[in-house]
Amino acid sequence: MRFKDKVVVITGAAGGIGTETAxxxxxxxAKIVLVDLYKDTAEDTAKELELxxxxxLVVEADVSKEEDVERYVKEAKERFGSIDVFFNNAGIEAKYxxxxxxxxxxMSKVLDINLKGVYYGxxxxxxxxxxxxxxxxxxxxxxxxxxxxxxxxxxxxxxxAVIGLTKTAAIEVAEKKVRVNAVCPAPVxxxxxxxxxxxxxxxxxxxxxxxxxxxxxxxxxxxxLVAFLASDDASYITGSAYxxxxxxxxx
Numbered sequence: 001m002r003f004k005d006k007v008v009v010i011t012g013a014a015g016g017i018g019t020e021t022a023x024x025x026x027x028x029x030a031k032i033v034l035v036d037l038y039k040d041t042a043e044d045t046a047k048e049l050e051l052x053x054x055x056x057l058v059v060e061a062d063v064s065k066e067e068d069v070e071r072y073v074k075e076a077k078e079r080f081g082s083i084d085v086f087f088n089n090a091g092i093e094a095k096y097x098x099x100x101x102x103x104x105x106x107m108s109k110v111l112d113i114n115l116k117g118v119y120y121g122x123x124x125x126x127x128x129x130x131x132x133x134x135x136x137x138x139x140x141x142x143x144x145x146x147x148x149x150x151x152x153x154x155x156x157x158x159x160x161a162v163i164g165l166t167k168t169a170a171i172e173v174a175e176k177k178v179r180v181n182a183v184c185p186a187p188v189x190x191x192x193x194x195x196x197x198x199x200x201x202x203x204x205x206x207x208x209x210x211x212x213x214x215x216x217x218x219x220x221x222x223x224x225l226v227a228f229l230a231s232d233d234a235s236y237i238t239g240s241a242y243x244x245x246x247x248x249x250x251x
Contacts, residue, residue: 002231004029007080009072011063011121012090014041016190017140020219021087023049024227030085032056033076035063037090063090063117073124083128085230088121089140093192094154096199107154114158115165122169122180130176136230139166141182143245152196159184163241170239179238181229186245189216213246 008025012018013034022032026049036042039060046056057079061068076083091114094106118139129135144152145159163182170180187193187207193216197203208215225244228234243249 001029002227002233003085006030006084007033007076007082008085008087008230009033009035009076009083009125010087010089011035011061011072011117012140014038014045015089016192016219017185017188017222018087018089019045019048021089021223021226024220024223025085025230026051026055028227031080033072033080033083034058035061035072035090037062063121064112066120069117069120069124073128077128082132083125084135086121086125086129086135086137087140087226087230088118088125088137090117091140091158093196093199094152096151096196098151099153102153107157110154110158111161114155115161118162119165122165126169126173126178129178130173133177135178136234137169137178137180138226138229139180139182141166141184141241143184143186143243143249145182145184145241146243146249166241167239174238179229179234181234181237181239182241183222183225183229184241184243184245184249185217185222186211186243186248187216188219188222190219211246211248212250215246217244217246 003025008030010018010022013022014036026032034042042058059072059075061072094110139162141162142159144156145163149156166180166182
């Protein structure tokens with residue numbers, strides 16, 4: 001029960017990684033704020049996890065809009081009084097195509113959600129955490145934030161930027177006892193990877209062939225790393241970007 005009565009805010013809460021992370025934190029006693037673009041889906045997630053009404057809050061929000069981000073932070077603080085952990089997780093993939101084929105609207109959409117959404121989240125949650133002089137933020141980056149991938153330019157650009165923001169924020173708030181880290185998963189067995197496979201006309205074997213461990217990550221494996229980074233067991237870890245990739249980037 002490492003997170004008993006701690007308040008955990010999760011964006012993209014109804015997605016595969018978001019749901020498993022909510023499940024992990026709830027199992028360790030946390031109160032959960034489920035932030036998602038689709039409120040009904042997030043409510044379904046809360047029911048699936050059998051969360052008690054007094055232990056969770058669902059907020060419908062578009063993370064690419066700063067006013068929505070301000071609102072979910074305000075509602076979380078008003079409902080539970082603090083924000084102890086922020087899993088800044090919402091994100092989208094892009095169409096599988098080369099930089100030459102990618103139009104500016106596609107680039108803008110990915111950056112609005114994957115980069116600005118993370119930026120807005122940190123901007124407003126950090127105001128709460130620095131005031132209370134405690135807290136842990138975990139941003140969802142990717143192995144695509146550490147190396148390049150052909151035909152995924154907007155996604156790769158956004159995740160490289162997330163790592164840069166993570167390191168910058170960690171330095172800025174270290175004296176306030178707030179930690180900021182990022183997780184960098186290899187492909188995870190979720191809906192997003194199914195969409196990428198379909199867009200590129202590929203299957204899972206095309207991706208797992210370059211992962212030494214020979215499989216996709218499971219969402220609960222990502223959740224376990226997020227919970228560790230959020231816990232007091234990681235009290236001296238900040239400004240780091242953790243690959244969780246089956247040795248994909250080790251070579």
